[in-house]
Amino acid sequence: MQYFAVFGNPIAQSKSPAIHQMFAQQVKLNIDYRAILAPIGGFETSAAEFFAQPHHIGANVTMPFKHDAFSMCDVLTNEAKSAQAVNTLFKTAEGLLGHNTDGLGLVQDLIRQQVTLKGQRILVIGAGGAAKGIIAPLFAQDIHSLHIINRNEQRAKELVAQFVSGQPNWKFTAGGFDSVKHDQYDVVINATSLSMNGEVPDISNHIYEETTCIYDMVYRKEPTAFLKHAHQQGSRNVSDGLGMLVGQAAKSFELWTGQVVNTTPVLETLRKQIQG
Incomplete structure (x- = not known):
């Protein structure tokens, strides 16, 4: 035993x-x-x-x-x-x-769902511990770039700074919620806990329109507020964190x-x- x-x-x-x-x-x-x-x-x-x-x-x-x-x-x-x-x-x-x-589990689940990561543009919402644990495993999949956004923009930039000094070839950038007004991403990952309170990140709705996957790292009995909102904006491939x-x-x-x-x-x- x-x-x-x-x-x-x-x-x-x-x-x-x-x-x-x-x-x-x-x-x-x-x-x-x-x-x-x-x-x-x-x-x-x-x-x-x-x-x-x-x-x-x-x-x-x-x-x-x-x-x-x-x-x-x-x-x-x-x-x-x-x-x-x-x-x-x-x-x-x-x-x-x-x-x-944690990050290996996220990647494993995305691959299980046949989500392509190689060469893709990734958006991560949130700059706390949940986000920190998934960054290196995502880059290990040979993604094109990763942009991380946070309500507190400075915190997101500090997180990027922790990584890029040791990984100068990574296309890893940061900004506030308003930094994605005109950009498009292939995979969007919510690494905040907002969904646990029924809230949705205050970002431009166009983000949800052309993605191959919208992923919320938390899960509930019913679809989370983030996934419901994404679906309402036209996203069809949505997944929670179970x-x-x-x-x-x-x-x-x-x-x-x-x-x-x-x-x-x-x-x-x-x-x-x-x-x-």
Whole structure:
């Protein structure tokens, strides 16, 4: 038996235990995966106690502990370094390895939906932690360019500056919500939490008209406010972030077990459960 967990606060709402159990059933592995409520300010102690036990192999980390997890790791993957946050922990001979599978999960879900990324112009709305974790994985798909916009324009420009010094060949730009009045993009990704409050980013509606995909990184039982608005403007290929959730979990599972899983049946089961 191998033991895994997800740490968060709150944590009762987590879909991770169900997702990983379905992965394990696919590849006929016997695992124990549980949700652990870590106290605010006590994540590192909780995680250390978990990994001190034999056969406790890996863990996922959700809000608000991704930066705490980053700080406690002995080894970091390039994805974790890029995001400056860790959502996956793995006990190795070199110590605790920290990985970030969020951006990989997004890319995996887009590819699953047959969305072309190579050579495409990408617009990312929002410049917080969610956006930061997807930038490098998107550029790894040989996209043409990425423009990131934020209500606070300075924050978006600071995020670009963090990356371009080490990646001078990236076409990576930033601006405020009004910087896309006349531009067109192939893929538009909402990395804000506005949809959780039923709100829509205050950007020009022409953005939605000629895209190949509109993607909201959050998900709800019903289509999010962002996706509803995009559909009203003429977008037909719209997607919420449930596939990203399953995709990032699959990348964690692969790291821990070496097993590649099929995300589609897991996503379909989860969608039915959420919609009731």
